[in-house]
Amino acid sequence: MLEELKQKVYLANMQLPKYGLVTFTWGNVSEIDRARGLFAIKPSGIAYEELRPEDMVIVDLDGNVVEGKYRPSSDTATHAELYKAFSKIGGVVHTHSPWATSWAQAGRDIPCYGTTHADYIFGAVPCVRNLTKEELKDYEANTGKLIADHFKGKDAEAVPCVLCRNHGPFTWGKDGMDAVHNAVVLEEVAKMASRCEMINPNVSPAPQELQDKHYYRKHGSNAYYGQKTAQ
Amino acid sequence: MLEELKQKVYLANMQLPKYGLVTFTWGNVSEIDRARGLFAIKPSGIAYEELRPEDMVIVDLDGNVVEGKYRPSSDTATHAELYKAFSKIGGVVHTHSPWATSWAQAGRDIPCYGTTHADYIFGAVPCVRNLTKEELKDYEANTGKLIADHFKGKDAEAVPCVLCRNHGPFTWGKDGMDAVHNAVVLEEVAKMASRCEMINPNVSPAPQELQDKHYYRKHGSNAYYGQKTAQ
Amino acid sequence: MLEELKQKVYLANMQLPKYGLVTFTWGNVSEIDRARGLFAIKPSGIAYEELRPEDMVIVDLDGNVVEGKYRPSSDTATHAELYKAFSKIGGVVHTHSPWATSWAQAGRDIPCYGTTHADYIFGAVPCVRNLTKEELKDYEANTGKLIADHFKGKDAEAVPCVLCRNHGPFTWGKDGMDAVHNAVVLEEVAKMASRCEMINPNVSPAPQELQDKHYYRKHGSNAYYGQKTAQ
Amino acid sequence: MLEELKQKVYLANMQLPKYGLVTFTWGNVSEIDRARGLFAIKPSGIAYEELRPEDMVIVDLDGNVVEGKYRPSSDTATHAELYKAFSKIGGVVHTHSPWATSWAQAGRDIPCYGTTHADYIFGAVPCVRNLTKEELKDYEANTGKLIADHFKGKDAEAVPCVLCRNHGPFTWGKDGMDAVHNAVVLEEVAKMASRCEMINPNVSPAPQELQDKHYYRKHGSNAYYGQKTAQ
Numbered sequence: 028m029l030e031e032l033k034q035k036v037y038l039a040n041m042q043l044p045k046y047g048l049v050t051f052t053w054g055n056v057s058e059i060d061r062a063r064g065l066f067a068i069k070p071s072g073i074a075y076e077e078l079r080p081e082d083m084v085i086v087d088l089d090g091n092v093v094e095g096k097y098r099p100s101s102d103t104a105t106h107a108e109l110y111k112a113f114s115k116i117g118g119v120v121h122t123h124s125p126w127a128t129s130w131a132q133a134g135r136d137i138p139c140y141g142t143t144h145a146d147y148i149f150g151a152v153p154c155v156r157n158l159t160k161e162e163l164k165d166y167e168a169n170t171g172k173l174i175a176d177h178f179k180g181k182d183a184e185a186v187p188c189v190l191c192r193n194h195g196p197f198t199w200g201k202d203g204m205d206a207v208h209n210a211v212v213l214e215e216v217a218k219m220a221s222r223c224e225m226i227n228p229n230v231s232p233a234p235q236e237l238q239d240k241h242y243y244r245k246h247g248s249n250a251y252y253g254q255k256t257a258q
Numbered sequence: 259m260l261e262e263l264k265q266k267v268y269l270a271n272m273q274l275p276k277y278g279l280v281t282f283t284w285g286n287v288s289e290i291d292r293a294r295g296l297f298a299i300k301p302s303g304i305a306y307e308e309l310r311p312e313d314m315v316i317v318d319l320d321g322n323v324v325e326g327k328y329r330p331s332s333d334t335a336t337h338a339e340l341y342k343a344f345s346k347i348g349g350v351v352h353t354h355s356p357w358a359t360s361w362a363q364a365g366r367d368i369p370c371y372g373t374t375h376a377d378y379i380f381g382a383v384p385c386v387r388n389l390t391k392e393e394l395k396d397y398e399a400n401t402g403k404l405i406a407d408h409f410k411g412k413d414a415e416a417v418p419c420v421l422c423r424n425h426g427p428f429t430w431g432k433d434g435m436d437a438v439h440n441a442v443v444l445e446e447v448a449k450m451a452s453r454c455e456m457i458n459p460n461v462s463p464a465p466q467e468l469q470d471k472h473y474y475r476k477h478g479s480n481a482y483y484g485q486k487t488a489q
Numbered sequence: 490m491l492e493e494l495k496q497k498v499y500l501a502n503m504q505l506p507k508y509g510l511v512t513f514t515w516g517n518v519s520e521i522d523r524a525r526g527l528f529a530i531k532p533s534g535i536a537y538e539e540l541r542p543e544d545m546v547i548v549d550l551d552g553n554v555v556e557g558k559y560r561p562s563s564d565t566a567t568h569a570e571l572y573k574a575f576s577k578i579g580g581v582v583h584t585h586s587p588w589a590t591s592w593a594q595a596g597r598d599i600p601c602y603g604t605t606h607a608d609y610i611f612g613a614v615p616c617v618r619n620l621t622k623e624e625l626k627d628y629e630a631n632t633g634k635l636i637a638d639h640f641k642g643k644d645a646e647a648v649p650c651v652l653c654r655n656h657g658p659f660t661w662g663k664d665g666m667d668a669v670h671n672a673v674v675l676e677e678v679a680k681m682a683s684r685c686e687m688i689n690p691n692v693s694p695a696p697q698e699l700q701d702k703h704y705y706r707k708h709g710s711n712a713y714y715g716q717k718t719a720q
Numbered sequence: 721m722l723e724e725l726k727q728k729v730y731l732a733n734m735q736l737p738k739y740g741l742v743t744f745t746w747g748n749v750s751e752i753d754r755a756r757g758l759f760a761i762k763p764s765g766i767a768y769e770e771l772r773p774e775d776m777v778i779v780d781l782d783g784n785v786v787e788g789k790y791r792p793s794s795d796t797a798t799h800a801e802l803y804k805a806f807s808k809i810g811g812v813v814h815t816h817s818p819w820a821t822s823w824a825q826a827g828r829d830i831p832c833y834g835t836t837h838a839d840y841i842f843g844a845v846p847c848v849r850n851l852t853k854e855e856l857k858d859y860e861a862n863t864g865k866l867i868a869d870h871f872k873g874k875d876a877e878a879v880p881c882v883l884c885r886n887h888g889p890f891t892w893g894k895d896g897m898d899a900v901h902n903a904v905v906l907e908e909v910a911k912m913a914s915r916c917e918m919i920n921p922n923v924s925p926a927p928q929e930l931q932d933k934h935y936y937r938k939h940g941s942n943a944y945y946g947q948k949t950a951q
Binding site: 140141142143208211212215218219220222223224225226227230233234236237240244251252253254 | 281282284301302303304328329332354356357359360361362363364365366388389391394397424425426452455456
């Protein structure tokens with residue numbers, strides 16, 4: 028069963044270069060097996076061209092390596108914190124994708140300017156603050172805890188992404204592939220929001236009723252996008 | 259005959275990823291058989307890599323599925339309204355292509371800054387208003403009606419495209435492939451208009467006589483671009 | 490011999506899509522046989538994917554078709570005027586390449602901000618004015634005459650390119666392939682000049698002595714770039 | 721042994737077009753054999769598509785050609801100066817990569833806005849001044865000396881790149897391939913810094929403690945990124 032998980036995580040990782048979200052090794056995908064409390068994640072610093080399914084590293088929720096000859100991604104502790112905080116998610120992605128990272132560097136939330144955004148993300152994409160010097164001592168775990176804090180009392184499935192200030196994005200989803208899907212969405216949304224502000228510096232977010240309309244076309248019991256209930 | 263229509267609509271849809279106009283399933287093409295009052299359209303949410311000609315859905319002008327095992331595009335009612343309002347068009351395209359969508363999000367008409375634009379589009383590309391809360395209840399049909407209203411008394415063939423505010427572009431043409439052609443043109447025009455304003459924030463539209471010259475090089479009885487009358 | 494010319498012009502035309510300078514048929518390359526006073530040029534409106542060497546059209550300097558089953562490019566008269574005005578050039582290119590066209594739409598000369606520009610173009614890239622209503626009656630020929638006027642008393646080989654306001658660029662060179670080379674250079678230069686102004690809105694052109702140094706590294710009797718005198 | 725060096729330098733040069741860092745021949749990579757005091761470098765003006773390992777030119781630290789039928793890169797004297805000044809580096813790269821060159825043209829240091837930058841470059845990327853008219857007489861060597869001067873008393877391995885005003889970037893590393901790696905990093909960093917300032921014109925550099933944290937995740941005895949100490 029973990030071989031299957033490794034295979035899935037391998038395939039999800041290989042989507043990152045396919046969609047232009049990574050340069051070199053600047054990204055990683057994980058997926059969790061909730062029953063066992065273990066997740067598979069990309070090994071640290073291994074080039075995508077050389078990556079194989081058997082290279083994935085199995086880690087527990089304390090970040091201990093359970094299986095694998097390589098060190099796991101240096102961001103493993105962040106993934107673990109997100110799995111602990113968001114009980115319904117099954118996959119996590121971190122990249123330095125250029126547009127989302129530019130917003131993270133700019134230290135701004137991404138406003139919802141249109142339906143591309145609203146179709147996937149309910150409201151603005153939040154940009155969380157820098158860690159304090161004290162928090163930096165346990166950098167990766169505290170990054171995850173900071174994200175978890177931000178979402179306390181909020182619906183992390185309705186906003187499946189975050190920007191870490193001066194760093195870059197994390198996204199999540201029902202499995203690794205879905206988290207990658209959200210990473211692609213975020214990059215497109217970040218690109219169009221930036222261009223949109225260039226075209227109209229006084230632009231306002233999309234009307235809330237339009238955001239609602241699009242989000243609920245794709246989510247919830249009244250969704251009618253796609254083939255979910257057809258056939 | 260409808261098999262031929264499905265094949266044409268399939269091929270036109272496959273141009274969208276080829277020209278970089280879609281991410282995932284964010285786009286759809288339809289083409290109408292005017293004699294039968296039926297059109298073929300992409301099924302909703304099916305990935306382009308998996309799409310086959312036989313997956314196209316046949317719909318009537320009230321949006322009822324006449325043939326096909328899949329649900330049609332969620333934007334089907336918009337396509338139907340456009341076919342009803344613009345009697346001479348044969349194809350409709352909707353995408354979230356990044357530059358056109360950025361203008362739609364910015365809520366601005368695209369001014370005609372040059373001959374690339376004037377060769378295909380007579381005057382500015384209009385950006386129509388948001389729907390009211392009341393209109394949102396029948397979102398897709400009212401989107402089409404709003405576009406039709408905008409063009410009342412205007413020549414929809416001379417301006418084969420529109421931006422829906424906070425949403426994205428629709429384009430049309432004499433068939434599905436021609437509508438895709440106009441979608442590519444619109445994306446190039448939107449990109450260059452944005453860059454042009456960045457290079458010269460005080461830029462004005464191209465002189466009307468130059469716009470006329472280029473439009474009528476390609477359109478009408480005195481057109482002399484291409485091979486139409488040669489050979 | 491004209492077969493050879495057609496083949497050369499065909500190959501030069503095929504570089505335009507390779508370098509991303511054209512969408513659809515928005516570009517054309519010609520090359521002249523000075524001894525015969527004839528030039529070969531792309532036919533009007535034929536897609537690059539379908540273009541064959543034998544499709545090139547042979548035209549004289551008055552723009553009359555001498556050989557070829559197709560109509561020549563609608564810009565043929567502009568090419569002819571440039572060949573008549575600039576006696577040392579052997580090839581001409583017109584495109585709507587996005588960055589150069591954005592500058593043309595903005596109606597601005599491209600200042601020389603660095604050595605990439607100075608290596609090929611001595612001083613700013615000029616943007617010539619719009620034609621008057623009267624001049625538009627013989628649009629393509631007058632476009633060429635306007636460019637020729639601009640370069641009267643100037644060295645058109647040292648500045649192998651021009652922007653036509655609200656339209657796009659023309660470039661030239663010792664043959665068709667060299668003119669394409671300059672079209673690629675112009676697009677890169679236009680892109681970097683635009684970004685450079687975004688990064689520093691108060692930027693000044695490169696010092697004249699640096700422009701001189703780079704231009705004469707590649708041009709004239711003291712040039713030492715490349716393998717011209719080696720081997 | 722020099723055959724092996726030529727092969728390595730050839731492969732490193734071929735990474736430049738792969739990563740989109742060069743147009744035509746606008747770039748070159750060299751690598752030094754410190755024991756012999758010789759380095760291999762790309763020949764001047766030879767197209768990448770035609771380049772072969774045996775075309776690499778062997779040069780001594782005074783810029784004299786020791787072996788090779790071609791002229792070495794016109795930037796050879798700059799490479800030589802960098803090897804003389806920075807005793808621990810093994811490879812040097814020069815390109816006109818568009819984003820880094822745009823910053824060089826803008827005449828600005830690139831501030832460290834985030835961890836992508838901090839992972840590889842400690843502090844801002846410096847932009848060195850123009851050469852004086854006097855210095856331009858020995859242009860390439862003085863370019864190298866100016867860079868060396870800038871780094872006097874600084875750690876050139878911790879900032880493996882520089883922008884030459886109105887010209888473009890040089891990068892270096894432990895060998896040619898590593899210097900190319902840094903050239904790719906610089907281009908990404910330059911792109912994101914520019915976009916970041918567009919998104920937030922009042923942006924500040926990343927907190928120093930975050931820069932430190934990321935730099936030392938990858939460098940020095942406490943580094944824990946990648947597989948260096950694992951397995």
